[in-house]
Amino acid sequence: xxxxxxxxxxxxxxxxxxxxxxxxxxxxxxxxxxxxxxxxxxxxxxxxxxxxxxxxxxxxxxxxxxxxxxxxxxxxxxxxxxxxxxxxxxxxxxxxxxxxxxxxxxxxxxxxxxxxxxxxxxxxxxxxxxxxxxxxxxxxxxxxxxxxxxxxxxxxxxxxxxxxxxxxxxxxxxxxxxxxxxxxxxxxxxxxxxxxxxxxxxxxxxxxxxxxxxxxxxxxxxxxxxxxxxxxxxxxxxxxxxxxxxxxxxxxxxxxxxxxxxxxxxxxxxxxxxxxxxxxxxxxxxxxxxxxxxxxxxxxxxxxxxxxxxxxxxxxxxxxxxxxxxxxxxxxxxxxxx
Numbered sequence: 001x002x003x004x005x006x007x008x009x010x011x012x013x014x015x016x017x018x019x020x021x022x023x024x025x026x027x028x029x030x031x032x033x034x035x036x037x038x039x040x041x042x043x044x045x046x047x048x049x050x051x052x053x054x055x056x057x058x059x060x061x062x063x064x065x066x067x068x069x070x071x072x073x074x075x076x077x078x079x080x081x082x083x084x085x086x087x088x089x090x091x092x093x094x095x096x097x098x099x100x101x102x103x104x105x106x107x108x109x110x111x112x113x114x115x116x117x118x119x120x121x122x123x124x125x126x127x128x129x130x131x132x133x134x135x136x137x138x139x140x141x142x143x144x145x146x147x148x149x150x151x152x153x154x155x156x157x158x159x160x161x162x163x164x165x166x167x168x169x170x171x172x173x174x175x176x177x178x179x180x181x182x183x184x185x186x187x188x189x190x191x192x193x194x195x196x197x198x199x200x201x202x203x204x205x206x207x208x209x210x211x212x213x214x215x216x217x218x219x220x221x222x223x224x225x226x227x228x229x230x231x232x233x234x235x236x237x238x239x240x241x242x243x244x245x246x247x248x249x250x251x252x253x254x255x256x257x258x259x260x261x262x263x264x265x266x267x268x269x270x271x272x273x274x275x276x277x278x279x280x281x282x283x284x285x286x287x288x289x290x291x292x293x294x295x296x297x298x299x300x301x302x303x304x305x306x307x308x309x310x311x312x313x314x315x316x317x318x319x320x321x322x323x324x325x326x327x328x329x330x331x332x333x334x335x336x337x338x
Contacts, residue, residue: 027165029115030108034093034166036175037104037120039157042142046099047135047156048073051186065183067097075130076156079123080104087112087119096179098186103179105172116163124157131156188300189290195299198285202307205337207330210285213298213305217278222252223335227328228262237262241269248275255334257281257327259319271298278305278334280327282319284312307334 027033041047053065069077077097084091089112094105108116132139132155142155166172189196199211204218224247228240244266248254257280258267270277271294285308291299298304309330 029117030112032108032110034105034107034172035116036164036166037106038101038162039120039124040101041156042158044100047131047138048076048097048099048102050099051183051190053183053187065187067099067183069097072131072134073097075134076102076127079126079130083119083123086122090116090119094176094179096182098182103182105175105179117161120161127157128155185290185296188296192300195302196290196296198287198289205333207309207333209307209309211305211307212285212289212291214276214302215305216302217253217276217305218334220251220253220276222247223255223278224248224252225328225331225335226254226256226258226263226266227331228260228266230260230262232260232262237265241266245270245273245275248273252276253278255280255331257324257331259324259327271304274298274301274303276303278307278331280307280309280330282308282310282317282323282327284308284310286312 047070049067049069051065052068053063067073077095080095080102081092083106089108089110091107091109092104093107094103096103106116112119128139139155146155164175166175195213197212199215202209202211202215224244226244228237232240240262244254248270253276254267254270255278256263256267258264267277267279277298289312290296291304291306295304295306299306307330309327
C-alpha cells in the first residue's frame with residue numbers, strides 16, 4: 001500500500017492543534033498489518049509510574065534506566081498484554097509503559113471482523129474500569145471535569161490514539177529500539193531539562209526563533225556558516241569538509257540549514273564527530289516537540305542547537321527556494337552577529 005495523505009484529527013490533551021493524531025485514509029484497519037500505537041493519559045498525568053536509573057551521561061556505571069510502575073501502571077500493562085486472549089487475531093509484540101503514556105507494537109495477524117480502533121476502544125474501557133477501582137477519587141475528579149465541559153473523551157487515556165503503520169524494511173527495528181530507549185531518553189530530559197524544552201522568542205542578531213538545544217552555542221565567539229553550491233565538485237567538497245571540520249575542532253560552531261547535498265555531508269560529518277552545530281530548519285516546533293534519535297544525545301551533550309524561524313506545520317511540505325535563501329541569510333547573520 002502506498003502511503004498517502006493523512007487525516008487531521010483532534011490533538012492529544014495539552015498539544016497544539018498542529019500536532020495531530022494520524023489515520024491513514026486508505027488503510028483498511030481490519031486487514032493483516034503491523035502498527036505502533038501511542039496513547040497518552042488525560043492531561044499527561046504521570047499515573048503509570050516514574051523513571052528511575054541514570055543515563056550514560058550521568059555516571060560511569062549507571063543503573064539502567066527503566067520505568068518503576070505504580071499499581072495502576074502494572075494493571076494497565078497487564079490489560080494490554082492480554083489483548084490476544086480476547087482478540088486472537090492481534091498480538092502485542094512489544095509494550096513500553098511510560099509515566100504518562102504508552103507505546104505498543106501490535107500485529108494484526110489475520111483479517112478481523114472489526115477495525116483495530118474498536119479493539120482499542122475495548123482496551124480503553126477495561127483500563128477505565130481499573131482506573132475507577134484503583135484510584136476512585138482521581139477517577140471521579142476527571143469524570144466531573146468532563147461533565148462540566150460537556151466532553152465525551154477518555155477518562156484515563158485522552159481521546160483517540162496515534163498510529164504508525166509498518167511500511168518499509170527496517171522500520172520495525174527502529175520502533176523496537178525507540179520503545180526500549182524511551183526510559184533513557186526521558187531520564188536525559190529530566191537531567192537536562194533546558195536543553196530539551198522548546199524555547200520561544202529566542203532573539204539573536206535581530207532575528208527571532210523557536211529553539212531546542214544548547215542556546216549558549218550562539219555565544220561562542222567563532223561561528224562558521226556552511227554553505228555549498230549544488231554544483232560543487234567532489235574534490236572541492238572534500239576540501240571544504242576538511243576545512244570546516246578543522247575549524248570546528250578548534251572551537252568554531254558550524255551553522256547551516258543543511259539544504260544542499262554538500263551542506264548535508266559536511267554537517268553530518270561534523271555531527272558524527274561530536275562537533276558543535278547550529279542547525280536551522282524550515283518547520284517549527286509544537287510545544288511538546290523533542291529531538292529524535294541521536295539528536296537527543298547531541299542536545300544533552302551540549303553539541304547541538306536547532307533553530308526554527310517559522311511556525312510549525314503538520315503537513316509535509318517541500319521547502320521553497322525563497323525559504324532556502326532566507327535560511328542561508330539567517331545563517332550568515334548568526335555568524336556575523338554577537
